[in-house]
Amino acid sequence: APPPRARPRAARAGVRQAHGGQLEPRRLWEELDALAENGDVDGALRLFPELQEFGRHSEGKFPWTMLYNTVLKAMANRGDLAGATTWFDRMQQDGIRVNDKTFGKLIETSARGGSAAQAVAWHDKMLAAGFPPTVVCFNAVLEAHARSGQADLAVAWFSRIREAGLEPGAISFSTLIKAYAELGLPEGAEEWFGRMEAARLEPSMEAYKFLVKAYALAKQPEKAAAAYRRMSQAGFDVGDEAAYADTISAAAFAGLPRDSLEEWRGRMERSGVQPGPKLFASVVDALAKAGRPDEAAEWLRRMVATLGGGSSSSAAKGEPPALLAEKALGSAISAFAQAGRADDAAALLAQGEAAGVGAGSVAFAGLINACAKAGRAEEAAEWLGRLEERGLRPDAVVFVSLIDAFAQAGRPEEAVAYFHRIEDAGLRPSVFAYNCVMNAHAQAGQPEEALRWFQRMAPASLKPDLVSYSVLIGAFAKDGQVDRAAEWLGEMEHAGVAPSAGVYGSAIAALATAGRYRDALEWLGKMEAAKVKPTPAIYTLAMDVSSKAGQPKQALRWVQDMERDRVQPVSAGAYVNVIKTYSQAGNADRAVEWLEAMQAAGHSPSRAAYGSIIDAFGKAGKPDEAADWLMRMESAGHKPEAIAYTGVLAACARAGQTEQVVAWFDKMLRAGVTPGIVSFGSVINACAKAAQVDEAVRWFDRMGDHRLMPDAICWTSVINACAKGGRAEEAAMWLGEMEAATMNPDVVSYTTAINACATAGRPEEAAMWLQQMQAVRIAPNARSYSSVIQSFTRAGRVDDAIDCLEACEDAGIRPNEAAYARIISGCAKAGRTLEAAAWLDQMVEAGLRPNAPVFSNVIAACRDPPNPDLAERLLRRMLGLGLAPNDFLVGTLRRTLGYQRFGRLEAELQFAALAGPNRGLPQRPPESHRAHSRRRGGQLASGPAKTLERAPP
Incomplete structure (x- = not known):
């Protein structure tokens, strides 16, 4: 018997009443068992002392283990895992002998509570205590895994039943059917239903109902109804309230509309079953x-x-x-x-x-x-x-909700207080509870405190999960400790926890906030290498980071990947990012499509969205479209800012519409919009493209009226106007003034001045400006060298041009196509045919693509002195690159090769059929191709010529 305990006076009175015969022990036992069946833990605990006191005063043997097990049964039916654990400890303290039913109830409690790990732990303790395994206990472990959504582990435990020399029963199979049903996997449920029948076990009504639930969770109500018909055919009564309840609830969960639910309810009432x-x-x-x-x-x-x-007296089953x-x-x-x-x-x-x-x-x-x-x-x-x-x-879930609420509010003190209340209630805090406290400190900007709570999990025998690492990494990232965040990301991988898109997103967002866009791109690369699927937010972040890192092609790739994966932006800002990316890529039409998609999704396009489209049409040189979208912007209630007007100005400038540039500039002033430097730059650029030097200078001077300091682009545009106007001396003067104004001319400024000298035929001055920019430590680019090479070749100074190209290579700069083309053309015109051909070969080996005129110049040079072998070799190479000869080159080849050799080549390559005034591949239909490019004897060659099939370049 257990040791005596102090009892309240009222309880002792109750026992005396029981001994007086007014309350029989049997009735107390029956009442306790009923309370246990209903999972009424509080009622069972209230009645327990009466039977305990009776046991102490009983003369015969009292079933103490059964008494304690019955209370444990109440906790099992309620799923009170914490209470059951405490009650088991009390049994041991009171000296009560435990049996296999005790452990069975503990395993069942874990199952009802959805804790598969605890169920396995109690099963192991039962075996360690020397009790043999039973099918009932195995079934309870299966139930725990089924409730935890661990069907694969449930299958593994099912195998252990036979390994223990036991035979699984109908409940074992039904539990596995349930495991798959709870996951909404009807295929798995059907498989175990079939195995149950193969084992010659009669499926119970519960097994059929699990099938119904599987189809319901899979959103397949018709198949759920079919499963009920199968149950009816198996002889089970499906016309009771419970069956209809399961059917209608399955239809409700599967998403059938309200009318369908009413229809099922009507069927039920017509069959004589009242709801x-x-x-x-x-x-x-x-x-x-x-x-x-x-x-x-x-x-x-x-x-x-x-x-x-709920006060109806009508009894319900259960x-x-x-x-x-x-x-x-x-x-x-x-x-x-x-x-x-x-x-x-x-x-x-x-x-x-x-x-x-x-x-x-x-x-x-x-x-x-x-x-x-x-x-x-x-x-x-x-x-x-x-x-x-x-x-x-x-329960613990309630406390965790409160911890999370105060965590989101950034109030870690209250979050910690409710965490301790979990412990005070005798409950074991979960990993999620720790995560919430960590998040509270993270929201409050206390990453070190978040780390301290992270480190407390290990002593509590808890393993940090994905969320734990995510919160910790995010805490350091938000605090600006990007390196610490990256360090813990590495620790996470080392611990075998695969980072999610959200974890990568936290680190990438932190790097972006710190302005470390290159590092952010590197982490994006790591995420892709780990084959982590980006979230919609990650796509938006990746676009933004790529753009700010100066990688517009990378930004465009992320947009295209998002489209390929059919991911929709999650916010208006995300749509704007997509529109901006396409605008920066110069794809205005696609940007317009995304703005229309943004409207279809219920978002009102912002000023930034309209501005991006105007900018895209501006860069494309489409003034009508840019102006149209500016008016749409006004119609949508957004007042255009200077940047929007600038987009229209840029479009007009690129289209060479100088008058429209001036007109739109005046419209901007009348609208009360203050022009900026970019606005003036667009007007000056338009004047430069039209070679209107004086107008460019006038608009440059007007900037001072608006108290604006011209930037390097405005200075360069004036220099460019001088260059296009053939006024090299003024271009040099403006470049000098730019230096005097401490504006620090850049490579574009110097290159524009060099180009002006080249256009004016002043190679010495062009070379001088190249040396000057190097003297002030501005690295020339390929265009700078190309302009100088152009100035030398135009003056017939091919050797100087070659020296300039070699200097370009020595400086580690790859010469562009124009530089090679000018040298090849210069050598060809100077009669240095073999040298021209050598430079052409070098150009191709450098990975550059010559165009048809480059080949034409060298082949034409093969005529004098005659070099038919070289002409033929160059022709074959030209055709191999997909380039077609024009009429002039066909005639030149005929004279250079001679009619016989020309005829053989034409019969083999059919190149003359491609000839025409165009310089690329022919666009004419095959029947319009001519066999020869010139009339012979006033007659065209008879019969249509065959076409040379080539892919367009």
């Missing part, structure tokens, strides 16, 4: 889980109206109506909580209580969760107080 509490509770729960809170609330009201708030109504209320409130509708959840609770429906811990937990999700931490704490005032016991 009862089981039906209403099941449908409310299904609608709640399907994320349909308003419909769940509607069915709850019907339930209250039909059953009188749970009493009042308890079903309480659960239904909790489900509906939880649905509103998940939808973030805290006020609707509170209103529903008030309506339910007013109608006589009791609010249980689930309803209060739902309200606390709703307030927490809405960021109303204080209100969530008030609801916890009301829960406790009613004598209800909060």
